[in-house]
Amino acid sequence: MRILLVEDDSLVADAIVRGLSAEGYAVDRTAAAEPVPGLMEGTHYDLAIIDLGLPGEDGFALVRRLRRAGNGLPLLIVTARDGLDDRVSALDLGADDYMVKPFALPELAARCRALIRRASAATSNELTIGQLRIDLAGRRALSPAGQVLELTRREWSILECLAHHSGRVVSKERLIQAIAGWDEDISSNAIEVHVSRLRGKLEGAATVRGIRGLGYRLEDL
Amino acid sequence: MKTSDTPSIRRRLLSYLLAPLLLLLVLGVAVDHQVIVNPIYSTFDRSLSRAALAIAAHIRRTPDGQLDIPIPDRPPAPLRAPPQEKFFYRVSTLDGNTIAGDAQLPIVAAGRNSKGLDYADVTYQGLQLRLVSYRTTEAGEPLVVSAAEIPFRRDRAVHRMDVSFGINNSIQMLLMLGTALLGITIALRPLRRLREQIVGCAPQALNPISTAEVPAEVRPLVDSLNTLLVSVRDATLAQQHFLANAAHQLRTPLTGLKAQLEVLGQEASGSPLQARITQLHGGIDRLAHTANQLLALARAEPSAHLASHFTQIELPALIGAVIGNSLDHALQRDIDLGADCQPAQVYGVYWLLRELLLNLLDNAIRHTPLGGHITLRCGIELGQPFLEVDDSGPGIPIAERERVRERFYHGTGSERDSCGLGLAIVDEAARAHGAHFSILDSHDCQGARMRIDFPAPSNVSPAGALPSEKPSKR
Numbered sequence: 280m281r282i283l284l285v286e287d288d289s290l291v292a293d294a295i296v297r298g299l300s301a302e303g304y305a306v307d308r309t310a311a312a313e314p315v316p317g318l319m320e321g322t323h324y325d326l327a328i329i330d331l332g333l334p335g336e337d338g339f340a341l342v343r344r345l346r347r348a349g350n351g352l353p354l355l356i357v358t359a360r361d362g363l364d365d366r367v368s369a370l371d372l373g374a375d376d377y378m379v380k381p382f383a384l385p386e387l388a389a390r391c392r393a394l395i396r397r398a399s400a401a402t403s404n405e406l407t408i409g410q411l412r413i414d415l416a417g418r419r420a421l422s423p424a425g426q427v428l429e430l431t432r433r434e435w436s437i438l439e440c441l442a443h444h445s446g447r448v449v450s451k452e453r454l455i456q457a458i459a460g461w462d463e464d465i466s467s468n469a470i471e472v473h474v475s476r477l478r479g480k481l482e483g484a485a486t487v488r489g490i491r492g493l494g495y496r497l498e499d500l
Numbered sequence: 501m502k503t504s505d506t507p508s509i510r511r512r513l514l515s516y517l518l519a520p521l522l523l524l525l526v527l528g529v530a531v532d533h534q535v536i537v538n539p540i541y542s543t544f545d546r547s548l549s550r551a552a553l554a555i556a557a558h559i560r561r562t563p564d565g566q567l568d569i570p571i572p573d574r575p576p577a578p579l580r581a582p583p584q585e586k587f588f589y590r591v592s593t594l595d596g597n598t599i600a601g602d603a604q605l606p607i608v609a610a611g612r613n614s615k616g617l618d619y620a621d622v623t624y625q626g627l628q629l630r631l632v633s634y635r636t637t638e639a640g641e642p643l644v645v646s647a648a649e650i651p652f653r654r655d656r657a658v659h660r661m662d663v664s665f666g667i668n669n670s671i672q673m674l675l676m677l678g679t680a681l682l683g684i685t686i687a688l689r690p691l692r693r694l695r696e697q698i699v700g701c702a703p704q705a706l707n708p709i710s711t712a713e714v715p716a717e718v719r720p721l722v723d724s725l726n727t728l729l730v731s732v733r734d735a736t737l738a739q740q741h742f743l744a745n746a747a748h749q750l751r752t753p754l755t756g757l758k759a760q761l762e763v764l765g766q767e768a769s770g771s772p773l774q775a776r777i778t779q780l781h782g783g784i785d786r787l788a789h790t791a792n793q794l795l796a797l798a799r800a801e802p803s804a805h806l807a808s809h810f811t812q813i814e815l816p817a818l819i820g821a822v823i824g825n826s827l828d829h830a831l832q833r834d835i836d837l838g839a840d841c842q843p844a845q846v847y848g849v850y851w852l853l854r855e856l857l858l859n860l861l862d863n864a865i866r867h868t869p870l871g872g873h874i875t876l877r878c879g880i881e882l883g884q885p886f887l888e889v890d891d892s893g894p895g896i897p898i899a900e901r902e903r904v905r906e907r908f909y910h911g912t913g914s915e916r917d918s919c920g921l922g923l924a925i926v927d928e929a930a931r932a933h934g935a936h937f938s939i940l941d942s943h944d945c946q947g948a949r950m951r952i953d954f955p956a957p958s959n960v961s962p963a964g965a966l967p968s969e970k971p972s973k974r
Contacts, residue, residue, distance in 0.1 A: 290756030291752060294756060295759060298763050298766075301763070301766060359750075359751035360744055380751040381751055383758070384762040448823065448824045448827065490823065491836065491837070491839065493823055493841075494820075
């Protein structure tokens with residue numbers, strides 16, 4: 280997995296390069312936005328981390344330029360600005376995620392992992408959450424031992440929805456929408472029953488954490 | 501708000517109109533009195549003189565050569581006086597011998613152009629009288645016939661005229677005053693519109709006031725107000741710009757230091773240096789936290805954000821986002837973090853409300869013991885949206901509840917890794933939304949319940965951001 284880091288501050292850049300390298304990524308770094316398209320032509324990257332406050336062309340302009348050129352590379356924005364406007368415009372322009380400095384390196388690594396996983400799921404139709412492998416095309420989940428888990432259609436729909444948003448809390452309403460195609464009248468209690476059964480079936484591979492009054496989150500063990 | 505000693509253009513106009521009008525009223529009645537009093541008096545004088553002439557007409561010489569005036573028992577009309585009136589007469593010769601009537605009644609000296617009739621005001625038997633003396637010649641003898649009456653009827657007539665003039669003039673004055681009042685109200689209408697325009701716009705907007713319909717007299721005032729507004733807005737923008745730069749300049753090296761220490765910590769894993777690196781890392785984290793909180797506090801100042809940042813915000817979605825952000829932190833402490841959301845909307849600044857709720861939650865997580873529980877609530881109570889963070893921590897003693905909102909305050913037994921700005925940010929952010937921040941007991945009696953009550957949606961104008969509404973504690 281190769282990551283392109285666009286960051287002008289050498290102290291930050293050096294630490295990110297070291298930190299992500301320790302996680303097993305190959306990281307190339309550039310201090311300015313201008314050479315980025317050239318770099319991308321010569322090398323295949325799985326992710327770009329872009330600082331918004333760059334000298335010369337700023338991060339916004341770079342994101343806009345990449346997206347206009349039809350580049351679908353996952354883009355993670357890091358910025359020292361925390362205004363809502365920045366956040367909205369960065370995501371509107373086509374960035375995939377957004378982190379405000381100062382952040383912790385493990386958090387950055389986790390976001391990178393999630394973005395790369397999401398992008399690869401789109402091409403390979405497979406998601407990996409910890410020990411759990413989810414085959415989106417085949418509509419099946421595989422245990423760490425490689426066994427296919429026996430899931431009902433509703434349990435599968437719930438797992439699929441949670442997996443697409445792994446690491447984030449998915450509201451009950453959203454899960455109800457996800458399975459409402461089969462059954463128009465799903466109660467919140469019914470969701471609890473399905474989730475509880477799904478949790479039992481996933482045991483040993485992943486877990487579904489319930490957040491009181493809010494929803495569920497798929498977590499690896 | 502309005503006190504009677506507030507200068508009011510309307511009141512000044514009215515009082516400056518009212519005083520001259522009253523003076524005019526008094527003057528008018530006086531002039532009318534002067535104009536009317538002479539004709540009335542001469543009319544009554546003529547009537548009095550007719551009484552004297554009637555008396556003269558009755559004078560005849562008796563066969564024995566004496567002059568006699570046979571006044572009947574029932575005197576003729578001019579001589580008949582109503583009970584409240586008094587009538588006196590005297591017929592005398594030129595040398596002062598009284599022939600008939602009251603012998604003491606004075607005689608008016610003959611005037612030059614009197615044509616035989618002379619009038620005077622006299623005092624007789626302690627009474628103010630109007631007296632007429634008529635010089636005539638009856639039966640070949642020159643005589644003076646005098647008649648006098650008290651001026652009761654003429655005074656009453658004058659008084660009646662005065663009263664009717666007074667009433668007449670007063671009605672005119674009242675009509676004029678009413679017209680003036682109406683005129684003033686209509687004339688002041690552009691000022692009222694201007695006031696509504698100024699009151700109607702959000703205090704953070706700082707938009708110049710339109711001068712299109714402003715009367716020429718107030719134009720300079722509005723112009724200088726606009727100049728002030730523009731300079732305040734420029735200062736606000738400059739402050740925001742400064743804060744954005746300060747944020748960038750602080751956060752970038754902090755990120756570098758923090759990340760470098762994390763890498764160093766991993767590399768030194770197992771060596772004696774690791775403990776010291778961890779210590780350093782803790783220090784950097786605290787520094788980063790304080791820098792973030794200071795920036796948030798500075799940006800939460802009501803002057804620092806503009807009305808354009810206010811949007812409709814769904815509180816349940818905000819709670820979802822904030823829980824998603826802090827869930828891992830809570831789970832590390834084995835805290836059961838949950839929500840109890842009823843639909844509620846507020847008109848506010850998203851990042852500010854997010855900062856508010858993050859700080860409340862961060863504070864709750866900090867003070868809730870391992871294995872405790874925290875619940876975020878939102879909903880509408882008595883028409884007012886509210887946000888609540890309820891924890892199972894030790895709670896805040898009533899004596900400390902005001903002080904914990906102060907900046908850099910550290911309560912008894914609080915950990916030193918907080919910078920003491922969290923609740924100050926909450927306080928500031930709540931005020932920017934016109935909301936009220938209160939610290940209560942948890943529903944479970946143990947623990948603290950932090951509550952934000954927003955104003956009812958009907959008066960959502962962020963008026964709470966007005967500096968004048970700041971409590972005086974600072």
